[in-house]
Amino acid sequence: MTTVKKIPGELPVSFRYTPGVGNTAFFEALRDRGILLGSRCEACGVTYLPARVFCERCLAELEAAVECGPAGTLESWTVGRVGIDGEPLDEPAALGLVRFDGADTVLVHRLLGDADWSIGMRVEAVLRPDRSASILDLEGVRPA
């Protein structure tokens, strides 16, 4: 007798994420003006990038009005050599935490090229010429 050992199944849904009010301002500025737009809470002395509509420290309403970057500082980095399926990547993929000038928060993004990455290194944003309001409109950063 074959024993019933498992029942296959799935969660048959996909998700549509709208970027919200804060990120819409960020994405539109990135797409249309090629800039990195943040927002500042004067009371808390924190500039958030990407822009947010509320301060996480005091819940004050914020405006997306602070231009950050395009240069910044590499706060940490890693080189991925294995994909999410556990298989080796064709090309290693470098990722970094970048604190763009003017921002107090860091952004995770791609490190472009084959540089000798180091913490504290100065980097700069590389934008795509054709942009669609996506975080990938920012291709990544390269050494400044």
Place this chain on the structure above:
Amino acid sequence: VGERVAVIGAGMTRFVRRAQETGKELSAIAARSALENAGITLDDVDAVCLTSAPDAFDGVHRKGDYLADGAGAFGKPYMRTYVGGGSGVFTAIQGWYTVASGMADVVLCVAEEKMSSCQPHPQGAFLTIFDNVIERPLGPNLLWIFALEMRRYMHAYGLSKRDIAAVAVKNKRNAADHPAALLGQADITIEDVLASEVLADPVQRLDVSPISDGAVAVVMVSEEAAKRLTDRPVWVQGVGWNLDTAYWTNRDLVYPEYVERAARMAYDMAGVTEPRKQIHVAEPYDPFDYKELHHLEGLQLFDKGKAPEAAAAGVTARDGDLPVCPSGGLLGVGNPIAAAGLMKIAELFWQLRGEAGARQVPGTPERGVAQAWGDLMQVGTVVVMGGEGGPAVTATREGTPPVGPVATSLDDTAFRAAAGAVEERLDLQYAWDPGEAMGAFLEGMRDGRVLATVCEQCGRTLVPPRKFCERCFRPTDTWTDVEAVGTVQTFSICHMRWDMVRLDPPELPAVIRLDGASEGGFLHKLGEVDPAAVTIDMAVEAVWKPLEDRAGSILDIAYFRPRDPALRNGAGA
């Protein structure tokens, strides 16, 4: 029990079908407006309690920490609780015990839901509440549960759809006075409800609350903080929560025991001995119109089966003897699941302070009860709240009830076109282990047998079989065979697939009680019968697939058909 706890502020977003705001942004709007309403700032808050229903609505599989910043939890003790649809009222219970225990003086409770993210329909996320092994293979639809329960309730008390539809009319009319409402409609009639599209008979479109996005927040404080911060506290007088059986088809579908138990717990704590005299305003959970009636009976506010005639007589109208859902409820204000529950707490707060504006119930309500319901439709959560008494505030304060500046509603086109929007599928496949008892049951199916286990202590014969008796909490004793014949407990004529694509012909889900099983029943479909010929208590028998097609699955029973050949129509399921 512990410290006295007061509610001193509440706020909410508008409830909308598709919000441009993220869940974080919705939470921040609600949290900020509750803090403003309480006259405090985030610095005054000692701890934050959050709730949000299934992660799969927002598509964020860590909603607790994801929503933390919008809920004002930065740098504070914080926890998300979750009991499905019961969550919104439960988060007020969480807030109560966080304060009553002495752990915090000022707590911000936030409830958020953003159901619009879930594509093609949030019912896809609800599929996970069905048993993966014996229910999911049948292709269930959330509406099945409600249709099956509603029909059983109507059958038990001889109710008509007209009796039920009156609740939808009352609540959508009440919601016309709520500035945050999604479906308020001052001129809706019973005929409108009865003429709306049949989804899963007896459930029609306007019997159901809408899919919604939104957030609500309340501020709960200790007695000492209340003295410092407000001259009109509303006290949490009692809380209760309770679970019924985890097998929903084994539940009493006519009467919500779980609500009665939760209500008795809350009433005992509040010193409420005669709820019909001592409760002046009620906000029971109303995701479907019949559920308001069901829950009013569970809350001991009406005798069993008597809520509908009281509703018809106007007792539950906003100006009736017991105003019920003066907010407009889930049916009118909207149903962003967890947020909708906390909206009921907010409504009691405003009603008991005399600040509900156009929705204010007459007189001076001294005490109210809010209730929600959820998990696999078997949890009851209840909160009793009371004001200080004293004169009602007849002059409505400007901006009350406070509704946050915006939840920006997008139509479907704008939602699809939103700049920066991302659509992703969680590409996961699951392999569920049936476990020992259910594995044996499924093997039995392959042999055309229905296997059950017996608990000798309580004497029950359990279908589906379990390795342990959940009542006696001991291993079951023996295996037995049950004949695959039984009676229809309740059924639906369902015209909708889970993604709300119409089915033609409709299908006939039913809860079937097998003759040899002790209680309740299990879920399957009916076949070889015209929908109009199906009746509750009809005797049915299993039709097995040919031996070579059986796979050790609940679907080895193709369907159940009438035992009386005269009732069969010769077609399949």
